[in-house]
Amino acid sequence: MSAVAPIDLPVDQRTTAQLARGEKAIERTTLKKSKDRLTSKGATIAAIIIAILWTTPTFGLLVTSFRPPELINTSGWWTIFTNPGFTVSNYDAVLNGEATTVTLGQAFINSIAITLPAALFPLVIASMAAYAFAWIPFKGRNILFIGVFALQVVPIQMALVPLLSLFARGLSVGDTEIFAGLGAGGNSYGQIWIAHTIFALPLAIFLLHNFISEIPQELIEAARVDGAGHGQTFFRIVLPLAMPAIASFAIFQFLWVWNDLLVALVFADGAVGPITKVLREITGNRGQDWYLLTSGAFIAMIVPLIVFFALQRFFVRGLLAGSTKG
Amino acid sequence: MSGFLKWLAGLNPFAQIPLVIGAFLLVAGILIFFIEIAPRTGRRYTIIRALVCVFAPVTVFLLLGSIMVAAVVAAILGGVFFLLDYRARSGAGYLFQLIGFLSPALFLLAIGLVYPTVATFFKAFMNARGNRFVGFENFVFVFGQEANRVAIINTIIWVLVVPAFSTAVGLAYAVFVDKARGEKILKALVFMPMAISFVGASIIWKFVYDANQADQPQIGLLNGIITFFGGQPIDFINVAPWNNLFLMVILIWVQTGFAMVVLSAAIKGVPAEQMEAAQLDGTNAWQRFTNVTVPGIRSSLIVVLTTISIASLKVFDIVQTMTGGANGTNVLANAVYAQKLEEGRASAFAVILFLLVLPIIIYNVRQMRLQKEIR
Numbered sequence: 001m002s003a004v005a006p007i008d009l010p011v012d013q014r015t016t017a018q019l020a021r022g023e024k025a026i027e028r029t030t031l032k033k034s035k036d037r038l039t040s041k042g043a044t045i046a047a048i049i050i051a052i053l054w055t056t057p058t059f060g061l062l063v064t065s066f067r068p069p070e071l072i073n074t075s076g077w078w079t080i081f082t083n084p085g086f087t088v089s090n091y092d093a094v095l096n097g098e099a100t101t102v103t104l105g106q107a108f109i110n111s112i113a114i115t116l117p118a119a120l121f122p123l124v125i126a127s128m129a130a131y132a133f134a135w136i137p138f139k140g141r142n143i144l145f146i147g148v149f150a151l152q153v154v155p156i157q158m159a160l161v162p163l164l165s166l167f168a169r170g171l172s173v174g175d176t177e178i179f180a181g182l183g184a185g186g187n188s189y190g191q192i193w194i195a196h197t198i199f200a201l202p203l204a205i206f207l208l209h210n211f212i213s214e215i216p217q218e219l220i221e222a223a224r225v226d227g228a229g230h231g232q233t234f235f236r237i238v239l240p241l242a243m244p245a246i247a248s249f250a251i252f253q254f255l256w257v258w259n260d261l262l263v264a265l266v267f268a269d270g271a272v273g274p275i276t277k278v279l280r281e282i283t284g285n286r287g288q289d290w291y292l293l294t295s296g297a298f299i300a301m302i303v304p305l306i307v308f309f310a311l312q313r314f315f316v317r318g319l320l321a322g323s324t325k326g
Numbered sequence: 327m328s329g330f331l332k333w334l335a336g337l338n339p340f341a342q343i344p345l346v347i348g349a350f351l352l353v354a355g356i357l358i359f360f361i362e363i364a365p366r367t368g369r370r371y372t373i374i375r376a377l378v379c380v381f382a383p384v385t386v387f388l389l390l391g392s393i394m395v396a397a398v399v400a401a402i403l404g405g406v407f408f409l410l411d412y413r414a415r416s417g418a419g420y421l422f423q424l425i426g427f428l429s430p431a432l433f434l435l436a437i438g439l440v441y442p443t444v445a446t447f448f449k450a451f452m453n454a455r456g457n458r459f460v461g462f463e464n465f466v467f468v469f470g471q472e473a474n475r476v477a478i479i480n481t482i483i484w485v486l487v488v489p490a491f492s493t494a495v496g497l498a499y500a501v502f503v504d505k506a507r508g509e510k511i512l513k514a515l516v517f518m519p520m521a522i523s524f525v526g527a528s529i530i531w532k533f534v535y536d537a538n539q540a541d542q543p544q545i546g547l548l549n550g551i552i553t554f555f556g557g558q559p560i561d562f563i564n565v566a567p568w569n570n571l572f573l574m575v576i577l578i579w580v581q582t583g584f585a586m587v588v589l590s591a592a593i594k595g596v597p598a599e600q601m602e603a604a605q606l607d608g609t610n611a612w613q614r615f616t617n618v619t620v621p622g623i624r625s626s627l628i629v630v631l632t633t634i635s636i637a638s639l640k641v642f643d644i645v646q647t648m649t650g651g652a653n654g655t656n657v658l659a660n661a662v663y664a665q666k667l668e669e670g671r672a673s674a675f676a677v678i679l680f681l682l683v684l685p686i687i688i689y690n691v692r693q694m695r696l697q698k699e700i701r
Contacts, residue, residue, distance in 0.1 A: 048503075054579065054583075060530070156484050159439055293529050297526045
């Protein structure tokens with residue numbers, strides 16, 4: 001009589017074999033842990049190989065950015081082990097702006113100036129809207145929410161040109177002007193702030209709504225009983241509780257805006273171009289000046305990488321805030 | 327508002343950041359404050375409500391610079407709100423609060439996404455400058471030219487290949503890394519490409535794909551390996567049609583991290599009892615994977631697949647930076663950008679792009695509805 005089948009049931013051969021395997025499995029887990037570790041060792045090795053494959057391209061760029069230009073153009077970066085030539089001149093050249101509309105240093109500042117507000121504005125607006133969708137019942141709420149969600153998939157390309165003309169010329173119906181254009185382009189970040197805010201809203205509302213709607217109803221009702229209106233409930237209860245989701249989405253939005261090229265190409269012209277735009281110019285116009293490319297790319301990457309590594313744990317929470325529970 | 331922005335533009339960027347953030351938070355705070363004040367009863371609050379009905383249109387006028395809109399806002403606030411609140415069953419000021427919370431978002435979405443989408447739909451049937459109706463001419467152009475058809479087919483291939491591979495590799499990696507030592511570092515390494523912009527990724531991969539003449543030393547990593555083993559260097563990004571695959575590898579490289587993180591968290595959510603029960607039943611690892619893990623993470627799989635599909639439909643930076651759409655690598659998103667001077671044609675491309683995305687929306691919305699029912 002085995003531990004698994006204490007009663008002698010009539011079982012066929014296949015089931016007997018399966019049960020025998022199960023017994024062996026128990027033995028394995030309780031007695032010989034080493035065998036289990038062997039199978040997961042194979043998995044770990046496979047994982048390490050994949051990780052190496054994934055990191056090698058980036059590593060190649062890092063190595064290349066420190067090599068002198070002549071060496072970059074004539075030999076692969078892996079030869080650094082046999083033919084070392086270490087220099088920081090590439091970084092120097094690209095920082096002190098050789099040939100683009102705006103120097104890399106200026107573009108870096110532009111990127112910061114564009115990204116910080118563009119990460120914050122959608123959050124405030126989206127959290128207010130998410131609270132309304134979650135906790136203020138009104139007719140047509142579900143349909144409206146689905147509509148906002150569906151807007152998420154509107155390709156940005158569709159919205160670019162109309163938005164641009166809206167900024168430039170304002171909106172007029174027939175002969176009456178509804179509002180005048182901003183006309184402040186050129187040195188102002190206003191256009192690109194508004195553009196990024198708009199494009200971030202659908203996803204932001206969706207993610208924050210998923211989180212805010214999971215706040216226990218008792219909390220909200222307790223506040224209601226204590227006499228708090230929607231404003232106070234939002235400000236004092238919902239906002240602090242939703243901070244994790246807000247923080248992780250803020251990081252996401254920061255990365256997305258920092259790395260964005262398309263919206264910058266259209267709305268941030270000339271002196272306010274961010275770093276992605278400058279990078280593309282370097283790549284496009286001076287495709288052969290690879291030494292500029294490498295160091296430029298790395299300077300553009302440093303901030304997102306720092307943000308990413310420093311705030312890693314919030315990412316997962318943020319990503320999961322939009323998908324289902326467990 | 328343009329006055330404020332113009333003044334702001336003249337300042338140092340580092341001064342602009344706190345100023346604009348401060349101004350924005352101030353406006354938001356005032357909005358929330360008035361939302362809070364709105365439903366309170368009593369003479370004092372009624373006076374405040376009346377004042378808001380006067381000041382809000384003034385603010386709108388200052389923001390947008392138009393009397394028309396300000397008058398409309400005044401009419402709404404003054405007349406309609408009174409009537410509705412008078413008869414409201416949810417209490418006075420309820421509608422005011424609702425509009426207060428929702429209006430910034432809905433207003434921005436309306437002018438920023440809804441209006442352009444509708445406008446683009448109409449523009450697709452207009453000529454290049456948008457003032458003459460030309461029917462389906464633009465679509466004839468799109469489908470008539472070989473290059474454009476190639477772009478459409480390429481886009482479809484991108485949408486089919488990239489999500490499949492990213493999810494597969496991400497899932498495999500998540501399973502391998504689960505409970506391994508150094509799990510966090512391994513995950514971070516694979517997730518890192520997501521933090522890199524697409525332009526940066528293109529540059530990184532330029533150093534992998536570059537091809538030189540056979541007699542010259544190779545700079546690209548792949549060609550370096552190939553010539554090391556005695557082969558001829560291959561021009562990866564210029565040989566149609568395989569160059570598309572090599573461009574897709576870049577997006578797979580980026581998106582696998584996303585798939586891995588979401589699926590890894592989902593795998594950890596599969597109840598341990600189910601796994602143990604399966605183990606007791608004598609299944610091997612592969613059977614456990616297909617029969618317990620995969621059904622358990624199904625919803626996350628769908629989320630990952632649809633998100634990456636949407637991302638690959640929108641991909642523009644990679645193609646633009648690596649090849650500019652040449653040599654048969656063009657995709658719809660790039661075509662819209664390239665045709666931006668010809669409004670009609672660009673809009674036609676955008677409409678086709680949107681139609682391709684539509685099935686994904688519908689599927690996602692259905693999933694959402696099902697989830698809402700479960701909740």
